[in-house]
Amino acid sequence: MPELAEVEVVRRNLQRWWEGRAAHQVCVFDEQLLRQTPPDALTEALTTPLTKAGRRGKYLLCHFATGQVLVLHFRMTGKVICSDVAEPAYARLSWYIEGQGWLVFKDQRRLGRARLLEADEFDAYEPLQKMGPEPEDVTTEDLQNACTDRRLLKTALLDQSIVAGVGNIAVSEIFWRLKLPPRITCGQLDEPDWQRLVEVMPQYFEEIIERSMADEILYLEEGEMEDIFEVYGHEGDDCPRCAGEIKKQKVGGRSSYFCETCQGLSQ
DNA sequence: TAGTCTGTTAGACA
């Protein structure tokens, strides 16, 4: 489930499983995942130790001592898991870490990408160059400067050049916390609204990261993921806050979930 | 069968 929070969970896992160690074996099952990267070059990089697992927005960054960076993007259904077999379902790329297991890039829909960049290529890499500040760093001024009055707030927050890492789920959840109607435009926010927005965004991600980590542990024991969202995917349920009903509506081309009672007028 | 889905980008259009 790749929004910022899920990518951060993978980053923390890779830090534990992989940092300081090199792969002893590499299997490329789906070359489409690699696109511009030759499998041989990837294999060579993976067989040197990982120096750091980083993240920027929804991009996962695997740094090597050579200065090379393996950039992973999971799009809709990609993820990295640790497995005791090399090729579980939907495996696209696997590398073996001694004493840990197979690290597997899984991706049901095959939209995810892995690309190996040289140090200078990484410094100039456009998608990262264009990216806005992380939610924990963004200021009200950043947002107000980047957002025109008539633009939907939802569309603005999903624009990765304004703020990095916000996805469609996060928008619904953050709007619910702020009691904002789904179609509110940037011009309709007052100063305290912007202030609360920059406070709540990082709080939301922090909380979801923690709950996802805890959930993963629970999943290993109980075999079932808990639903950690308040409104997203909850059409028809009662609002956890006011017992109004959760509605679903297309906003900016994609589904928004919101409480019709406590999130202002739904328009 | 048609519509849906956590993301991103290109092209059409206003």
Next chain:
DNA sequence: CTGTCTAACAGACT
């Protein structure tokens, strides 16, 4: 140049 919408990418699920 701005912004919005759609299709496309690719596959599974309802």
